[in-house]
Every structure is written in structure tokens, then in C-alpha cells.
Amino acid sequence: MVHFLSATSARSRPHRAGAASAxxxxxxxxxxxxxSLDPAGAGAREIADLFWWMAxxxxxxxxxxxxxxxxAVRGRVAEQTARQARYYIIGGGALFPTVVLTAxxxxxxxxxxxxxxxxxxxxLRIAVSGEQWWWRVQYQPDGEEPVELANxxxxxxxxxxxxxxxxxxxxxxxxIPSLGGKMDMIPGRTTRLTLQATRTGTFRGVxxxxxxxxxxxxxxxxxxxxxxEFSAWLAAQRAPAQAPADPLAERGRAAFLQNGCAAxxxxxxxxxxxxxxxxxxxxxxxxxxxxxxxxxxxxALVRWLAHTDRVKPGVLMPHFGMLPAAExxxxxxxLESLR
Amino acid sequence: xxxxxxxxxxxxxxxxLAALLVVAGGLVPTRASAGHWAVTRWALQFAMQRSIAxxxxxxxxxxxxxxxxxxxxxxxxxxxCRSCHGxxxxxxxRIARAMLPPPPDLAPRIRASNPxxxxxxxxxxxxxxxxxxxxxxxxxxxxxxxxxxxxxxxELDGAAYRRLVDRSSLPDPALQALTPTASxxxxxxxxxxxxxxxxxxxxxxxxxxxPRLAGQRRAYLERAxxxxxxxxxxxxxxxxLAAGLDPALIGELAGYYSRLPAAxxxxxxxxxxxxxxxxxxxxxxxxAHEGIVGQRLxxxxxxxxxxxxxxxxxxxxxxxxxxxxxxQQLSLFRTGARGGSAYSHLMEHVAPxxxxxxxxxxxxxxxxxxxxxxxxxxxxxREGDLP
Numbered sequence: 248m249v250h251f252l253s254a255t256s257a258r259s260r261p262h263r264a265g266a267a268s269a270x271x272x273x274x275x276x277x278x279x280x281x282x283s284l285d286p287a288g289a290g291a292r293e294i295a296d297l298f299w300w301m302a303x304x305x306x307x308x309x310x311x312x313x314x315x316x317x318x319a320v321r322g323r324v325a326e327q328t329a330r331q332a333r334y335y336i337i338g339g340g341a342l343f344p345t346v347v348l349t350a351x352x353x354x355x356x357x358x359x360x361x362x363x364x365x366x367x368x369x370x371l372r373i374a375v376s377g378e379q380w381w382w383r384v385q386y387q388p389d390g391e392e393p394v395e396l397a398n399x400x401x402x403x404x405x406x407x408x409x410x411x412x413x414x415x416x417x418x419x420x421x422x423i424p425s426l427g428g429k430m431d432m433i434p435g436r437t438t439r440l441t442l443q444a445t446r447t448g449t450f451r452g453v454x455x456x457x458x459x460x461x462x463x464x465x466x467x468x469x470x471x472x473x474x475x476e477f478s479a480w481l482a483a484q485r486a487p488a489q490a491p492a493d494p495l496a497e498r499g500r501a502a503f504l505q506n507g508c509a510a511x512x513x514x515x516x517x518x519x520x521x522x523x524x525x526x527x528x529x530x531x532x533x534x535x536x537x538x539x540x541x542x543x544x545x546x547a548l549v550r551w552l553a554h555t556d557r558v559k560p561g562v563l564m565p566h567f568g569m570l571p572a573a574e575x576x577x578x579x580x581x582l583e584s585l586r
Numbered sequence: 587x588x589x590x591x592x593x594x595x596x597x598x599x600x601x602x603l604a605a606l607l608v609v610a611g612g613l614v615p616t617r618a619s620a621g622h623w624a625v626t627r628w629a630l631q632f633a634m635q636r637s638i639a640x641x642x643x644x645x646x647x648x649x650x651x652x653x654x655x656x657x658x659x660x661x662x663x664x665x666x667c668r669s670c671h672g673x674x675x676x677x678x679x680r681i682a683r684a685m686l687p688p689p690p691d692l693a694p695r696i697r698a699s700n701p702x703x704x705x706x707x708x709x710x711x712x713x714x715x716x717x718x719x720x721x722x723x724x725x726x727x728x729x730x731x732x733x734x735x736x737x738x739x740x741e742l743d744g745a746a747y748r749r750l751v752d753r754s755s756l757p758d759p760a761l762q763a764l765t766p767t768a769s770x771x772x773x774x775x776x777x778x779x780x781x782x783x784x785x786x787x788x789x790x791x792x793x794x795x796x797p798r799l800a801g802q803r804r805a806y807l808e809r810a811x812x813x814x815x816x817x818x819x820x821x822x823x824x825x826x827l828a829a830g831l832d833p834a835l836i837g838e839l840a841g842y843y844s845r846l847p848a849a850x851x852x853x854x855x856x857x858x859x860x861x862x863x864x865x866x867x868x869x870x871x872x873x874a875h876e877g878i879v880g881q882r883l884x885x886x887x888x889x890x891x892x893x894x895x896x897x898x899x900x901x902x903x904x905x906x907x908x909x910x911x912x913x914q915q916l917s918l919f920r921t922g923a924r925g926g927s928a929y930s931h932l933m934e935h936v937a938p939x940x941x942x943x944x945x946x947x948x949x950x951x952x953x954x955x956x957x958x959x960x961x962x963x964x965x966x967x968r969e970g971d972l973p
Contacts, residue, residue: 501896505898507897509888
């Protein structure tokens with residue numbers, strides 16, 4: 248913001264054109280799938296408004312302080328009476344900050360309750376657990392069996408959704424900047440966060456609290472969908488896994504069980520019932536692998552299986568790079584078929 | 587004064603030069619046949635005794651009473667030590683007697699020693715003698731097995747020694763009946779080496795001193811032997827044996843033991859262990875079949891049976907293996923000293939998540955299970971992509 252103002256104060260036309268493009272570049276940085284300043288949710292809108300008010304106010308205060316500094320250095324200090332000086336000190340040093348900070352505090356009090364308010368009864372609830380380093384996600388629709396998935400969240404547009412957050416071992420923080428504020432996930436405690444998306448689109452959530460070696464590799468895509476589309480998606484997630492259609496995927500299914508993958512992973516509708524790692528029932532339909540690290544496709548699946556610890560250092564899952572290439576490819580084909 | 591100093595320096599320099607000339611001229615005898623001067627022998631022995639006494643001070647002695655430890659140490663002694671140190675009831679080995687120093691008769695030396703010193707010598711060997719260091723420095727557990735045997739050694743006569751190192755000399759008709767059958771002719775290497783500890787029947791020995799090989803999966807046995815042979819699975823006992831086998835023979839041995847019946851005869855019974863209660867076995871059962879999600883501990887049976895019929899032939903079957911063996915392997919995995927085939931890192935991930943008492947419980951649980959029979963077709967298949 249500072250750069251932007253000083254640039255516009257330049258006089259000549261070419262400078263003005265350059266300044267305009269600088270503004271465009273700077274503002275472009277404010278948009279995107281993971282930006283608090285390009286809100287797509289009710290909470291994010293409040294936070295963005297507050298940010299702009301504070302940014303504007305900061306500029307005003309900065310200009311005023313700069314002007315005072317300038318006049319103190321260049322002005323005729325001797326002409327000021329002690330009384331005038333006292334006005335400056337009491338007014339600028341105590342009164343003005345008190346008024347500004349009180350206003351901010353009151354504004355904060357006003358917007359905090361809606362941000363922290365529980366969702367109305369009957370809202371969709373989604374339990375998210377921060378694992379090292381991925382997200383265990385469980386949809387808990389009212390009066391229905393919960394649906395477990397991982398590392399991807401889809402939401403119906405316009406509806407308040409309550410997230411129930413916890414963590415089994417270390418502190419994480421759940422943050423979808425485009426939709427709202429962040430909330431810590433604390434072992435031994437359940438925290439809650441209500442988000443209401445205001446427009447459809449694909450966004451990105453992240454862990455906002457340093458949680459270990461692969462903290463930076465712990466993200467998830469967030470897709471906000473029309474209500475009907477969302478219901479269809481959730482119904483599909485609820486369904487058990489499809490049986491593999493082609494022989495390669497069928498070989499992959501056998502290899503998946505033989506290699507012991509089921510000790511940690513569940514594929515609903517099969518013998519695989521592991522609870523340690525992510526549920527893989529519909530892993531082929533997810534946008535990313537490894538919690539937002541790789542774009543999901545066959546090659547990425549092979550890469551994840553063979554080089555797990557290089558894609559995500561410190562990961563709990565051991566790599567399976569010792570398997571023959573054909574076996575890796577078959578397992579990848581099977582996982583890809585789980586849509 | 588100053589002149590005396592200069593003269594002394596000159597004399598010393600000349601003496602040094604003369605010594606150099608004697609050595610460079612090849613006049614110092616390094617013949618073993620020449621023996622040592624009495625003073626040299628005294629100096630070497632004094633230095634050795636002082637070194638062993640001082641450097642073994644920090645060694646902590648584990649419990650060594652387990653008869654299985656003595657059997658393990660005995661099996662190795664017969665292959666690795668006897669050719670130099672001899673055995674009870676036999677004349678000293680003729681070739682070793684011509685070494686300098688000649689390897690001593692151990693009985694009087696052991697009586698004059700203690701477990702700490704024995705551990706130090708077996709683990710680190712002795713410079714300027716023929717005594718080698720333990721080939722796998724990360725396997726203190728194996729060194730202790732040898733020490734346990736050595737402590738029993740002075741009391742052994744020839745017959746007692748034979749009973750310890752060769753199971754086929756046991757008067758046990760049930761086990762004798764299992765030795766070579768027409769359907770599985772015994773390879774010569776089994777007779778010469780493997781049977782000493784694992785038996786012709788692959789059932790190991792009493793007290794659970796050795797893992798049971800009968801009915802174990804062929805691919806696993808083959809990869810284990812290959813890993814021993816090229817040092818990826820450290821063991822001072824198995825590495826030297828496996829290194830002497832060529833890969834084709836390794837395949838043959840793995841096939842031989844995998845085809846032997848695991849369940850047709852009860853394994854030599856382990857002595858009743860009062861500390862293994864129903865609670866411990868129940869904990870072991872839960873870990874084996876369900877894992878512990880909170881500890882990120884997957885269920886053992888997904889890979890290792892008995893429900894693991896579908897698992898890879900590279901994964902060993904654990905049912906009916908001796909508890910002490912399983913517990914030891916988990917402990918080695920936990921410290922990263924186990925090694926093994928290209929699959930062994932899977933267990934290096936899992937084992938550190940087990941607490942020692944959980945490892946013990948799960949080992950004892952698997953020991954109580956009847957051994958599985960390998961699945962026909964899956965476990966017989968020869969893998970093309972070793973190791």
C-alpha cells in the first residue's frame with residue numbers, strides 16, 4: 248500500500264501509467280484460491296472489510312505522523328507555546344490512539360460473535376482431525392450415517408456449515424482463507440468453526456500452525472458447489488468402492504491387499520478396514536494426493552507409492568519403491584479406479 | 587653439561603639408525619615358528635590383560651541363564667570357534683597349535699575371567715593374535731549368546747558338548763522320525779551347517795533358541811539368506827554361513843525348508859513362563875489382530891498371518907515362532923540394526939511405535955499360535971526380481 252501511494256504521487260504521465268500497472272499487479276496478488284482479500288464466505292468478507300478499514304486508517308495515521316515529523320524538523324519550534332505542545336502530546340499521544348483503538352475494539356466486539364457463532368441447528372457438520380500431515384474428514388449429516396474421506400472438503404453454497412476440529416497428537420490450525428478465519432486444532436480438546444460460502448468455486452485450505460517436518464505440505468482443496476450438486480457428491484462418497492473394471496486394476500486390488508496396505512487404509516466395501524491412514528474408498532476422485540501435494544493422476548499415484556518419503560518428508564507411510572514397476576502401476580490403476 | 591647432552595643425542599640417533607637398518611634389512615623375524623622372546627611374550631600378555639580389564643569396565647551384563655542363549659552360542663562356537671580353540675573331549679586342533687600365540691584351551695581361561703571380559707574379547711577380538719572381532723558389531727545380543735555358552739564351557743565333557751551343538755544326537759524319536767524323507771531329500775548343506783541349529787526338520791531346538799524354518803515362506807527364506815550373505819542383515823552367526831552359499835544353493839535351501847511340514851509335529855516345547863499371563867496374551871492378540879490406532883500401529887496379521895494367507899510371500903509367517911526370537915527381531919528393528927531384504931524398511935517404520943512390553947506381548951501371542959501351512963501356489967512361486 249505504501250508503494251502504491253508513493254507511486255501515484257509522481258507527476259509525469261509515463262510514471263502514472265507505470266503506477267497504474269503496479270497497482271494492478273499488487274491487487275492481482277490479493278485474489279486467488281487462498282486469499283483473505285478475495286472473500287468467498289461470510290466470515291472472510293467481515294475479515295477482509297476489517298483489513299481494508301485498518302489498512303486505510305494505517306495510511307492516514309502514517310501520513311499524519313510523517314507530516315508531524317517533517318514540521319518538527321523543519322518548523323519553527325521556538326514559536327510554539329508550551330500550551331500548544333501539551334495539546335499535541337495529550338491529543339496525539341493519548342486521546343487519538345485511545346479513540347482509534349476503542350473504535351477498533353468495539354468493531355471487533357461487533358463482528359466476533361457472528362464469526363464464532365455456532366451454526367444453526369440442523370446445519371451440516373463436518374469433523375476434521377489434523378493428522379501428521381493430512382486431514383481426516385468425516386461428514387456428519389443430521390440423522391444419517393457419517394461419511395469418511397480425507398484431504399478434500401466440499402461444501403454447499405450459501406449454507407452455514409459447522410466444522411468440529413481436533414487433533415490426535417500435535418496442534419494444527421484449520422484455515423480456508425477464502426471462506427473465513429482460522430481455528431486451532433488442539434489435542435484433547437474440540438474446537439468449532441462455522442463457515443458459510445457465498446459463491447461457488449475451488450479454494451485451498453492450509454494448516455496455519457507449525458506442526459512438524461511437513462507442515463508446509465499439509466493443504467487441501469475446498470470445492471463450493473450448488474446444493475443439488477453437493478448432495479449428489481455426498482451420496483457418491485457414501486457409496487462403497489466400485490469393483491475394478493479392467494484386469495490391470497483388478498491385479499492392483501490384489502496387490503493392494505497382498506502388500507498389507509489394508510493394515511492402515513480402508514476401502515469401504517472391501518476387506519481393507521485400516522484406520523491409521525486416510526480412507527481411500529474414493530481416492531481416485533480426489534483432486535490432489537498427499538494432502539494437496541500432487542495433482543491426482545496415475546503418474547502421481549506411482550510417484551507417491553514409490554517415493555512417499557521424498558514427496559512428503561517424515562510421512563508415516565513407508566515407501567513401496569521396492570515393488571516391481573508393473574506392480575506399482577497396477578496398484579496406481581486400482582486407486583485411480585476408486586472414483 | 588652441554589657437551590654431554592650433544593653426545594647422548596648423537597648416540598641415540600645412531601641407535602635409531604641402526605634399528606631402522608635392521609628392520610629395513612629384513613632381519614627382524616616375523617616367523618610364527620620362531621616364537622617370542624620371553625620378555626616380548628610377557629610384555630604382550632601384560633598389555634593385553636591390562637587392556638581387557640580396563641576397557642571392559644563399562645560393559646553391562648544382561649541375564650545369561652536362558653538355556654536358549656547357551657544353545658545359540660554353542661551352535662556358533664562349533665562353526666566359528668572350534669577350528670582354533672578345539673572342543674571338550676577332542677585333542678587341540680593341529681593347525682591352530684602352530685599359530686603364534688597358539689589359541690589357548692579355553693576352560694582355564696574362562697574360569698579366570700568374567701562375563702564382561704569375555705564379552706569384550708568376543709566382540710572386539712585381539713590385536714596381534716588370530717582372534718577376530720565379531721563380524722556384526724551391531725549384534726551385541728549374539729555376542730552375549732556366545733558368552734553364555736562360554737560360561738558353561740568349562741564344565742562340559744565331550745558328550746555334553748555334542749548334545750549342545752548337534753540336535754540330531756538327541757535321543758528324541760519324534761524328531762528323528764522327521765529327518766530326511768523321500769519326498770524332500772536333504773541337501774548336503776543342511777546336513778553340514780543348517781541342521782546343527784535349525785534341525786533337518788526345520789523345527790529349531792528346545793527352548794525356542796532358533797527360529798522355526800519348516801513351512802516358512804520360500805521367498806522370505808531366500809531373501810533372508812541373500813541379505814545375510816551380502817551383509818544387509820547383520821549377524822555374526824548367519825552372515826559367515828550364508829556368505830559361503832551360492833545363490834542357486836540358497837534357493838534350494840529355502841525351497842527345502844519351506845516344503846517341510848510346520849504343523850505336523852509340535853515344536854520343541856518352550857519351558858513354561860510364569861510371567862506370560864492371560865493378560866499379556868490378550869494384549870498381544872489385540873495388537874496382532876487390531877493394531878493400536880492411537881499409536882499408529884497396524885495389525886500384524888495383515889502381513890504376517892495367520893489371517894495373512896493373501897499377503898506377499900516376501901513377508902514371513904509368524905505363527906508358532908519362538909517368542910524370544912520374535913521379541914529379539916522387534917528389538918533389532920526398533921534400533922535399526924535388523925536390516926534384511928528390500929522389504930525390511932516396512933518394519934523399521936512400525937517397530938519403533940511398539941513399546942517394549944507390547945513387543946513382548948505380541949511375540950508371546952504369536953508363539954502360542956499353531957504354525958500356518960504356506961498357501962500352495964503363492965509361496966512356491968519363484969520370484970523373478972530378487973532381492
